[in-house]
Amino acid sequence: MSGEIKTDSNLEKILKSGQFAVTGECGPPRGADPEVIRKKCGLLKSNADAFNITDNQTSVVRMSSIASAVIMMQEGLEPVMQMVCRDRNRIAIQSDVLGGAALGIKNMLCLSGDHQKFGDHPQAKNVYDIDSIQLIHTVRQMRDEGKFLSGEEIKGVPRLFIGAAENPFADPFAIRVPRLAKKVAAGVEFIQTQCIFNLNKFKEWMKGVVDRGLHEKVYVLGGVTPFKSFGMARYMAKNVPGMDVPEELLERMKGTPKEKQAEEGITIAVETIHQLREIPGVAGVHIMAIEWEEKVGEIAQKAGLLPRPTV
Amino acid sequence: MVVGERKPFDEITRMLEGHKKVLVLGCGGCVTVCLTGGQDEVRVLSSQLRMARDKEGNPLEIIEKTVERQCDPEYIDEVQSLVPEVDAVLSMACGAGVQFMAERYTGTPVYPALNTSFVGGSKKEGYYVERCQTCGECKLYYTAGICPIARCSKSLLNGPCGGSTKGKCEIDPEVDCGWQLIIDRLESLGQMDRYEEIMAICDWRSNRDGGPRKMIREDFQR
Numbered sequence: 001m002s003g004e005i006k007t008d009s010n011l012e013k014i015l016k017s018g019q020f021a022v023t024g025e026c027g028p029p030r031g032a033d034p035e036v037i038r039k040k041c042g043l044l045k046s047n048a049d050a051f052n053i054t055d056n057q058t059s060v061v062r063m064s065s066i067a068s069a070v071i072m073m074q075e076g077l078e079p080v081m082q083m084v085c086r087d088r089n090r091i092a093i094q095s096d097v098l099g100g101a102a103l104g105i106k107n108m109l110c111l112s113g114d115h116q117k118f119g120d121h122p123q124a125k126n127v128y129d130i131d132s133i134q135l136i137h138t139v140r141q142m143r144d145e146g147k148f149l150s151g152e153e154i155k156g157v158p159r160l161f162i163g164a165a166e167n168p169f170a171d172p173f174a175i176r177v178p179r180l181a182k183k184v185a186a187g188v189e190f191i192q193t194q195c196i197f198n199l200n201k202f203k204e205w206m207k208g209v210v211d212r213g214l215h216e217k218v219y220v221l222g223g224v225t226p227f228k229s230f231g232m233a234r235y236m237a238k239n240v241p242g243m244d245v246p247e248e249l250l251e252r253m254k255g256t257p258k259e260k261q262a263e264e265g266i267t268i269a270v271e272t273i274h275q276l277r278e279i280p281g282v283a284g285v286h287i288m289a290i291e292w293e294e295k296v297g298e299i300a301q302k303a304g305l306l307p308r309p310t311v
Numbered sequence: 312m313v314v315g316e317r318k319p320f321d322e323i324t325r326m327l328e329g330h331k332k333v334l335v336l337g338c339g340g341c342v343t344v345c346l347t348g349g350q351d352e353v354r355v356l357s358s359q360l361r362m363a364r365d366k367e368g369n370p371l372e373i374i375e376k377t378v379e380r381q382c383d384p385e386y387i388d389e390v391q392s393l394v395p396e397v398d399a400v401l402s403m404a405c406g407a408g409v410q411f412m413a414e415r416y417t418g419t420p421v422y423p424a425l426n427t428s429f430v431g432g433s434k435k436e437g438y439y440v441e442r443c444q445t446c447g448e449c450k451l452y453y454t455a456g457i458c459p460i461a462r463c464s465k466s467l468l469n470g471p472c473g474g475s476t477k478g479k480c481e482i483d484p485e486v487d488c489g490w491q492l493i494i495d496r497l498e499s500l501g502q503m504d505r506y507e508e509i510m511a512i513c514d515w516r517s518n519r520d521g522g523p524r525k526m527i528r529e530d531f532q533r
Contacts, residue, residue, distance in 0.1 A: 112472050115464050117482045133469040134512045167473030172494045179470045241474035241481030
């Protein structure tokens with residue numbers, strides 16, 4: 001897949017040049033100290049092409065995605081600003097799109113967002129004025145047509161490379177490919193998937209994606225998360241909705257001595273990346289080392305993904 | 312129907328502090344059907360209140376009455392002679408009924424005895440479920456008769472989020488994923504093509520965002 005470069009995004013250029021892309025992730029702090037992000041940036045720098053800045057993930061209040069992204073840019077890294085529909089109506093969303101773009105952010109990930117029930121303010125009134133597919137469409141309209149949802153003209157259009165998430169492991173499985181098709185129709189340009197542990201199921205989903213030719217219209221980056229321990233693997237298998245951790249992986253982590261489990265987790269992540277590279281239609285990986293940012297470089301290195309190309 | 316639940320007894324007694332004589336007013340509409348605000352409930356609540364206040368040595372005089380519907384001027388006119396006799400009205404209707412009473416009887420405080428919960432129906436006796444959030448723009452054609460606004464925890468219009476597992480919602484393993492229900496039914500009806508259409512952004516003006524809603528039947532106006 002090629003095509004005209006629409007933004008100044010490094011991630012877009014890497015993907016459109018046909019190279020296997022790598023993205024990472026950075027969770028903003030639960031406070032106003034910018035040094036926390038600067039430190040994480042030091043660990044992440046040069047290990048991926050762009051880095052997601054999460055937007056109040058798991059509905060816990062954190063430093064805003066836009067502010068954190070700006071701090072990241074000051075450190076020389078390219079952010080992917082995440083934006084969830086949970087906390088903003090269409091007025092706030094469009095306003096933040098303009099603000100983020102004005103501050104130099106070049107990538108945006110459109111998400112519905114975790115339900116507030118899981119966070120630190122379960123009493124909050126959620127918004128969900130629009131959903132993630134409508135959000136993709138909104139940003140696309142703002143960028144390509146230079147128009148607000150109201151139809152009014154935007155003076156100074158936001159030039160953002162537009163992404164979204166997809167979970168091949170959530171139910172009902174029958175609509176997971178059609179759902180991606182809807183995101184593609186809405187105008188998404190890259191997709192980061194939920195953490196992949198069940199490779200067979202992921203391959204089945206990718207086959208559906210390729211059969212419909214969707215891989216020619218959107219870049220799919222497979223999500224990879226290293227287990228820190230057997231405890232974490234078990235927690236993800238049992239308590240994280242929409243997560244599919246096969247029994248054999250749990251057994252493998254359980255059978256590893258405790259002091260070696262972190263290393264085994266990394267090995268599994270590296271093996272997963274090697275396998276993902278062989279799957280037709282996969283354009284890159286999204287390494288989500290949750291609060292374990294220092295390991296992204298090691299994983300990318302061991303998977304043969306470093307140094308990252310310059311475009 | 313509108314489903315309401317009775318407020319905690321302590322909250323009701325706090326509202327009635329300082330009052331000596333009250334009208335406990337039931338509603339014969341929805342809250343009678345969902346067994347929370349009809350004649351029987353008026354009797355039970357009144358007895359509880361009398362007993363509690365007697366125990367305190369601070370008796371409460373109560374007039375018990377239930378009207379056909381509190382959301383209709385014609386029926387609340389029936390208590391016109393009773394209201395001046397009491398120093399407060401405890402309404403066992405939904406929020407609409409409480410407000411109709413307050414608008415009609417401006418000189419008397421009107422308190423709610425129920426928390427108005429949702430628009431739903433009864434699965435079986437004593438088991439009520441939400442089915443409609445009165446958005447004012449019914450989408451049930453596209454979604455096989457199952458409402459994504461009421462039944463998806465995030466009110467998503469274009470399909471399930473990534474948290475749907477084994478047909479259940481991520482917020483609670485007891486809660487059905489509204490979108491799983493929609494997809495299952497669309498499949499069984501052979502209407503899956505409807506899922507692939509992108510549902511446009513909602514016009515929430517038909518919801519409460521346009522201010523209090525009204526419906527006027529011109530043919531009934533004089």
